[in-house]
Amino acid sequence: MKIKLIVVSKTDIPYLQTGIDEYVSRIKHYCDFELVVIPSIKNAGHLSTDDLKEREGESIIKQLAKTDYVILLDEHGHEYTSVGFAEQIQKQMNAGVRTIVYVVGGAFGFSPSVYAIANAKMSLSQMTFNHQMVRLFFVEQLYRAFTILRHEKYHNA
Numbered sequence: 001m002k003i004k005l006i007v008v009s010k011t012d013i014p015y016l017q018t019g020i021d022e023y024v025s026r027i028k029h030y031c032d033f034e035l036v037v038i039p040s041i042k043n044a045g046h047l048s049t050d051d052l053k054e055r056e057g058e059s060i061i062k063q064l065a066k067t068d069y070v071i072l073l074d075e076h077g078h079e080y081t082s083v084g085f086a087e088q089i090q091k092q093m094n095a096g097v098r099t100i101v102y103v104v105g106g107a108f109g110f111s112p113s114v115y116a117i118a119n120a121k122m123s124l125s126q127m128t129f130n131h132q133m134v135r136l137f138f139v140e141q142l143y144r145a146f147t148i149l150r151h152e153k154y155h156n157a
Helices: 014-027 050-064 083-094 114-115 131-149
Strands: 002-008 032-038 069-079 100-104 118-121
Touching: 002 050, 002 131, 014 032, 014 131, 032 050, 050 114, 069 114, 083 131, 100 131
Parallel strands: 002 032, 002 100, 069 100, 069 118
Antiparallel strands: none
């Protein structure tokens, strides 16, 4: 199974990027993993929020295949425990899903077109986090999920 994480704009906080890189390298021991960074929209400050979300949405959709199982990281999504998240990944693997794509949108969320193609929504917390921090939190939880599935020490160490 392949897992892809799509994010809007690059991570420009060095310590976060270091952490993201560390967990991405760890995840690759468990599955085929790809981090796709969608470039920031040019002249975004001159666009309305809806226009910006629509342009970001077009860029996100271009990265998707029809067979991808798409999960949006969204404040209104389902919350999981770390074990519950691991179980969801195992469930998708058992169902024969070839590619799970998790998507972190821009600062204003997703366009209606992105919501329309999503298979599910997931929330990391009821709190609001900086979108760059969400990337680190997500890849750490993904790594944790694989260690849970493999009964490795990381989860309770």
